Amino acid sequence: MSQQPHQPQPPVKLVVLITTLxxxxxxxxxxxxxxxxxxxxxxxxxxxxxxxxxxDPDRFVLIEEWTSxxxxxxxxxxxxxxxxxxxxxxxRAGPAQVLELTADALx
Numbered sequence: 001m002s003q004q005p006h007q008p009q010p011p012v013k014l015v016v017l018i019t020t021l022x023x024x025x026x027x028x029x030x031x032x033x034x035x036x037x038x039x040x041x042x043x044x045x046x047x048x049x050x051x052x053x054x055x056d057p058d059r060f061v062l063i064e065e066w067t068s069x070x071x072x073x074x075x076x077x078x079x080x081x082x083x084x085x086x087x088x089x090x091x092r093a094g095p096a097q098v099l100e101l102t103a104d105a106l107x
Contacts, residue, residue: 010103011046012072016062017097025057027091031084032062038080044071062096 020028032050039048047065066072075081088096 009068012064012066012069013101013103014062014064014066014072015099015101016064017099018060018062019093020058020060020091021093022058024091025052025060028060031087031091032060035080035084038078039075042071042075042078044068045075058093 018028029050029052036048036050039045044067045065046067047063049063051061051063053059053061064072066075
């Protein structure tokens with residue numbers, strides 16, 4: 001019985017929309033500055049970049065790319081992410097909105 005060759009999975013691409021409480025954007029930036037080196041060192045992390053929204057110091061877009069769903073799941077379970085998720089409600093206006101993108105651009 002022949003097996004199908006293993007097809008590599010496409011990377012997982014996320015866009016995360018973050019809004020902080022009014023005037024608390026700097027706290028989001030500081031949290032990200034502490035977290036980013038840890039996340040970027042994780043196995044499977046291809047991209048982890050926070051961008052501010054022009055003209056709104058309390059809104060951010062986090063762009064993430066992971067080699068696989070398994071790498072993303074492992075990321076979510078790391079102690080530093082559990083700690084960051086627990087601390088975020090102190091300065092965020094609500095939960096982040098996570099959008100998973102299609103593997104390939106449509107155009």
